[in-house]
Every structure is written in structure tokens, then in C-alpha cells.
Amino acid sequence: MGSAARDDIEFRSVTKAYGAVTAVRNISLNVPKGAFLALLGPSGCGKTTCLRMIGGFEQPTSGEVLIAGSGMNGVPPYRRPVNMVFQHYALFPHFNVEQNVAYGLRQMRPRIPAQEIKRRVGEALEMVRLGGFANRRIHEMSGGQQQRVALARALVNRPSVLLLDEPLAALDKKLRSAMQIELQTLQRELGITFVLVTHDQEEALSMADLVCVMSGGAIKQLGAPQDVYDRPADLFVADFVGKTNHIQATLEADGRTLRLPDGSALDVGAERNIGAGETTLAIRPEAIRLTPGGEPRGEGFAGTVTHRIFLGSSVEYSVSVPALGDFLVTADRSTDEGQLVEPGQSVRLGFDPAAAHLFPASHAAQPEGNTHGQQT
Numbered sequence: 001m002g003s004a005a006r007d008d009i010e011f012r013s014v015t016k017a018y019g020a021v022t023a024v025r026n027i028s029l030n031v032p033k034g035a036f037l038a039l040l041g042p043s044g045c046g047k048t049t050c051l052r053m054i055g056g057f058e059q060p061t062s063g064e065v066l067i068a069g070s071g072m073n074g075v076p077p078y079r080r081p082v083n084m085v086f087q088h089y090a091l092f093p094h095f096n097v098e099q100n101v102a103y104g105l106r107q108m109r110p111r112i113p114a115q116e117i118k119r120r121v122g123e124a125l126e127m128v129r130l131g132g133f134a135n136r137r138i139h140e141m142s143g144g145q146q147q148r149v150a151l152a153r154a155l156v157n158r159p160s161v162l163l164l165d166e167p168l169a170a171l172d173k174k175l176r177s178a179m180q181i182e183l184q185t186l187q188r189e190l191g192i193t194f195v196l197v198t199h200d201q202e203e204a205l206s207m208a209d210l211v212c213v214m215s216g217g218a219i220k221q222l223g224a225p226q227d228v229y230d231r232p233a234d235l236f237v238a239d240f241v242g243k244t245n246h247i248q249a250t251l252e253a254d255g256r257t258l259r260l261p262d263g264s265a266l267d268v269g270a271e272r273n274i275g276a277g278e279t280t281l282a283i284r285p286e287a288i289r290l291t292p293g294g295e296p297r298g299e300g301f302a303g304t305v306t307h308r309i310f311l312g313s314s315v316e317y318s319v320s321v322p323a324l325g326d327f328l329v330t331a332d333r334s335t336d337e338g339q340l341v342e343p344g345q346s347v348r349l350g351f352d353p354a355a356a357h358l359f360p361a362s363h364a365a366q367p368e369g370n371t372h373g374q375q376t
Contacts, residue, residue, distance in 0.1 A: 007069075008033045008161055008193040009054060014063035016049050016217075023049040025217040026063070031210070036187050036194045038208035040201060042240070046217040048165065051197045055163050056080050068160055083154035084163040088170065089146055091138050091153075098134035101125065101153045124156040127186065144175045151186070162187075164196040168203065180207050201241045205229060213237050235359045238282045245288070245327050247281040248361065258358070262301075262323035268353045278361035285330040287355040290317060291348045292341055300350030303327065305343050315340060319349060 009031035016024040024046040031037050039047035052058040053065050056077035065072045072080060083104075091100050098121055105117045112120075125131050128148040138146060147167060154162055164183075168176045184207055187194045198204050204211050205225040213220045213228060213236075221233040232238035235246075250259045251268075253276045258266040268281075289300070303321035317329045327349060341347060 006030075006032055008035070008067060009037075009195070010066040010069075011050070011053075012064045012066070014050075014053065014060045014065060016046075016053060016058060017061045023217055024053075024060075027217075027219055029212065029219065029222070031193060031195065034191050034193060035210050036184070036196070036208045037210045037212060038196045038198060038204035039212050039214060040198055040204040040241070041214035041220075042199060045214040047197045047199075047212075047214050049217075050214075051084075051163055051165060051195060054161065054195060055082055055084050081160035082163055083157055083159040083161075084165065085147075085150050085154050085167045087166045089150040089167075091146060091149060093138050095138070096134070097125070097130065097136050097138070097141075097149050097152075100138065100149055101156050104153060104157050120156055121152075124152040127155060127190070128152045129182075142175075143171050144179055147171065147179060148182070151183075155190070159192065161193045161195060164194060166198055167196075168198075169200075176203075183207060205241070211241075213241060215240075232282075232357060235280055235282065238357055238359070243285050243328055243330075244282045245285065247283075247324055249279050249281050251276050251279045251358065258353075260324065262321075264301075266353050266356075268356065268358060272358055274358050274360060280359045280361055282357045282359065283351055283355065285316065285328045286332070287351050288327060288329045289350045290319070290329045290331055290341065291350070292339070293346060293348060300348045302346065302348055305341050305345050305347055308341065308343055310340075317341065317347075319347060321349065 007030045009029070011027050011029040014024060014027045015022065027050065039050055041047050049058060053060055054067070056072065056075060060073060067081060092103065095103070101121045101124055102117050105112050105120060121134070122131070125134060128151050130145065130148055130152065133141070133145070138149070141149065150167070168179055171179060180203065183194070196204070196208060208225060210222070211225050211228045212222045215236055221228055221237045228237065228241055232241060238244045247260060249261065251257070251274065252259060255272065255276060256267055256270045258268050258279065258281060260266065301321045301324060303319040305317050306320050306326070307318040309316040313333055315331045315333060317331065319327045319329055321327060329349065
């Protein structure tokens, strides 16, 4: 009963298999009351299967799922204190807004009085800033408004947990950013637990207060967004959550000297939880300093800008460094380093070794030169 006081959702050694395919592997997870959890990972990682097991649309092959301390194995979706917002909203086009939001209430038994339904629908529409839209037809509404109707329909039943299955995927970038803020605000106002499934790391980091990174049906890292980004548990997390440059190197026996492919050495400090031998150094693009001019005797690594992407407040550069490969560098235009550098220009790159992460050499890293993880 101890978990019931603290956690809204608990997975106890949960596995889900579909025949010979195991989608979720022995996961244990605790989600505190009132948390905003993002399940983040590539397609096929098991995040949607976890969401569906919380909602009751799938049952564990083994292990147990609990909500508010009560076991949910075998409990159908309509008997769980959860509601779900689907990626494509699943609104009824022949109903107006009020009828869509009221649909779930009208199915409840014993029946809820009509006046009570009307009152609760009005409250739900006010929550999502759609007061006055009750009689509007669905086809007359924008994508963002339809998304809020779907939210109101899910919230009107007063769930303990709200499940969000990539609800912003169909929106354009500007509207998606606005809805991210609205969802955060709504979750804080209501104080109920939100569980978001997404493959978009920017969406997960910006919205959630707890991020669960998954791969191959297992949890790779669970923590606050800034911890997952700044202190990735392994090379997969470093690559998937944000963009990362790799350098294949060798950590010498003293545990602090990193020998790079060009023969140079970096002192990475002694407090590293990694043994000597083949190592992957990972460094974020924004942690690299780019200075115009590539004098051979200068500090850092001499390279040549091959590509430049102007992003308004920042600039991304691809820089080729002999023997080390290509680096992705992000420069903030509000600083002195933000002056534009032209492709073909010589530059020097430098970074604080304390900002770099070291991981045992693995198959996730490519042995030839430098690679940088892609934002997905």
C-alpha cells in the first residue's frame, strides 16, 4: 500500500510479448502522482505498448500494472481511472463540440442527469479555453481547436491519469509549440498525472518533468529532462536525446589521459566511471567553441567549415577536422562567437573536457571519424 500514497502508475517486472516478438522486456517503473511523464524512443521501442497497457488496451504477458496502488491486470479500459487522447483525436464529425465532449458521460451507468452532463461539459470546455464553442461543428474548427476538444472529452470523465498518444504529431510547428505550452499549463492547473508518448525528443524535454528513454523494449534512462540531456546514461541516450559528436579514442592506464586519433591527448580528469581502453568521447554541439582562423599552433583543433545552417538565434556549422572527422557545432548569435563564418573558412574548435561524456566503445559508435546524432 506504500506505493498507493506516492505513485499513480507502477509497472512491476512487466513483459509484453506478441508471439515470438517481445515488445516490452521486464520493465519496472514508478510514476509519482501529478507527474508529467514522457515515454521517449524510436519506433518499435515499446513506448506505445506501455501506454496501451496503462490504458487497458493491452494486457501484460507477465508482471503487473498498478494504478493508484490497485492492480489493473485484466481490468478493461472503461473500468480504469484513465482516459486517452489519440494521435488523430478520434472525434465524431457528425457531432458538434458539446456532443463530442459529452459522449463518454452519456455512456455511463447509472445514467448521469442531463443537467449534470451539461455542467461538466461546460467546465471541461472552459478548462481548455473553448467556452462558447459548444455548438461549433468539428469541421469548422482548426487543428489546435480539435485537439483541445479531444482533451476536453478526455478530461470530462475526471480521470486520475491522462494518456497522450503523440497528440501533437498532426500539427504544424508553430501550433505544436503553442499546444505544448497549453498542455503544460493544463497539467499544472489540474494536478493529474499525464503520460505522453512521443518520438520527438524536443517535445519530451520541453513538456515533461520526467523523461523515460526506451530502446528495444527496455528503459535506458529515467530522470528529469535536464539530467537525461546533461548526464546521459549511455551512448544511445546521448545520441537519441539531442545531437552529439563522437570521437573514437583510447583512455590510457592513468584513467585521465585520452589519446585521440590524430595523436593528441586530452586530460579528461580522474573521476570517470570507465576503464582504460577503447572509448567513445561524446560532446554536444553547443559545448564546442568555434573561433575563426585555423593557425596550426593555436589551441584546439584546426578545421574547415563545410556547411552552415542559419537558424535565426543560432547557427549550426559542419566542420571537417583532419583525422577526427566532421563536427556539428552550434553557435549562439547573442555571443561573440555568434558572428557568421563562411563555408570554406578555416576555424579552430575547442571544448572543456569536463563537458564531454566518455562511454565504452560500442557498436552504436561508428569507427571511422566523427558522427553526430540526429534530432528525431
